[in-house]
Amino acid sequence: MRAFFGLEPNAETKLAIEAWRNQAFPQLLAPVPAVNFHITLAFLGDITAEQFHSLTRLVDKMPKIAAFDVSLNHLGYWSKPKAFWLGCEKTATEHLSLVAETNKLAQVAGLRLQQQHYTAHLTLARKCKTKPGIFSATADFQWRANEFHLFASKPSEQGVYYPIQQSWPLG
Template sequence: MRYFIGLDLAPAEKLGLESWREKSLPELPRVKQPGNSKAPVRQARPVPVANFHITLCFLGSITARQLESISQCLDDIAVRPFSLELDSTGYWSGPKIFYAAPTIVPEPLQQLASATESAARRADIAVERRDYQPHVTLIRNVKEDFPPPLFLPAQQCQFNQFHLFESVSTKSGVTYPIRQSWKLRADNSVRERLLRGNL
């Protein structure tokens, strides 16, 4: 079982990002229908719109016990809802991906990423220590000479919950079903902190 903690874009936000991708990258091959994928492995592959997300913490393969533990640890996270704008793009040569990202990373997003990483460690899950770089992967198998977009994205996104996703491989590709969700909430009141045993 492979899992990660992340943010899911709203349907309208996903469609807005897809529309930008089609207009700004006109030579990109269209997403093939499931079961009809005969494209060469090395060809750039657009990520299906349903899979657009922002990873907070990658957990990898975990046991049922670790899954139960991480779920309990995530219950304690209190970060207020936030918004961001996907207004820049980039390319990572290692995983060969082209992505959209925010120029300005909201403080609550940084807090949430840090909190989910801490929760994973408390659940005895080994996670990599690296600078957090939020992004939405748009294209895979990208070569270094991949042409830049004709114009930058400007997709506003609003987040009021985060999720535990499972990475599931199928004959038609990878899917990311949500297995559990948590609401983002401010945790500033003394009463709330007392109820949760944080004082």
């Protein structure tokens, strides 16, 4: 199973982001459905059932990290994956601590993660051959992250979807 640790905005925030994106950027060819909106903490790749159980046991013993506010207020574009995203201009310290902890636990569980600079972001659209033109659109979406999740990445006829496999509260 392909998996990742992540945060999920509440339903109200997802719908608000989707409505804003559709109005501000109607030209996007492959918008991500609101149901798939998330912020990845640690991409795990393919994991075995044993690694899944190991990860869940390790997270259960992880030190509690306080709940925090997520503020999505910065637009970005990556040309290599052709992704247009909405990110955090300033990422909360607790958010970064959660990223560090989930990455550490993945390594303890025997997973080799790609080491790269972390940018908290929610993908708005994929397959963008060029940076969307109206970068002056302002965004400011906030929600309180009270929990984090272990998601699976599953293919379907409608595209990939991300069912939550397990959730943990933030302290």
